[in-house]
Amino acid sequence: MWMPFLIGLLVCLMGYGLGSLNSAIIVSHLLHLPDIRQQGSGNAGMTNMLRVHGRKAALLTACGDLIKAIVAVGLAQLIFRLAQIPLALDPGYLAGLFILIGHIFPVFFAFRGGKGVMPALGIILWVNPLAFLILLLLAIPVFLLSRTMSVVSLLCTALLPAVTWLLAYWRSQKPLYSVMITCVYAALVIWSHRGNIRRLLHGEETKIIPDVKKN
Secondary structure (H helix, E strand, O other): OOHHHHHHHHHHHHHHHHHOOOHHHHHHHHOOOOOHHHOOOOOOOHHHHHHHHOHHHHHHHHHHHHHHHHHHHHHHHHHHHHHOOOOOOOHHHHHHHHHHHHHHOOHHHOOOOOOOHHHHHHHHHHHOHHHHHHHHHHHHHHHHHHOOHHHHHHHHHHHHHHHHHHHHHHOOOOOHHHHHHHHHHHHHHHHHOHHHHHHHHOOOOOOOOOOOOOO
16 A cells, blocks of 8 residues: 555655756866856856856766766656556656756755756656657757757747647547646746746847857
């Protein structure tokens, strides 16, 4: 009777624990760089690492955030499979929710983390790779036009529930739970971008590729 609850609790705690391992902060420490939370925008994420510490640090950060998400999601699926506990929702989605919470509010780093974009990509890459591919194909032209990572992140995050629903409908699956939890994913990531949204509305958001000035 208690086994499903305990297994679910284990998966949630595992997801939160791994999510709390913020790659940007860890990479900054390992490379003997200043705390990224005290630099640039103050965000402990890949984009700020790229602006402040360069490509190598940003790449290591992105890889770390992707890997921790994939590991947590894969372990969640394995645990439920070995325990033979049926779940209406892919266990990876459940772990994914707590990965995002841990990434944004990491217990190991005074609850000051990143914005959840790279872990969200890792979750979707593993749980729903076709959705990941669709969002990637949408992200490329949007980035080339806007040259702003926050625009790409917000657009793809906002579209995630719709893409999840369309793919579930196409596969003749019941989309309710997966759409609901991806809506929560989207809400968390969009909330964490509230500062970016304000800057976008005021035309103050920094671009990854600056505009070329015309003479």
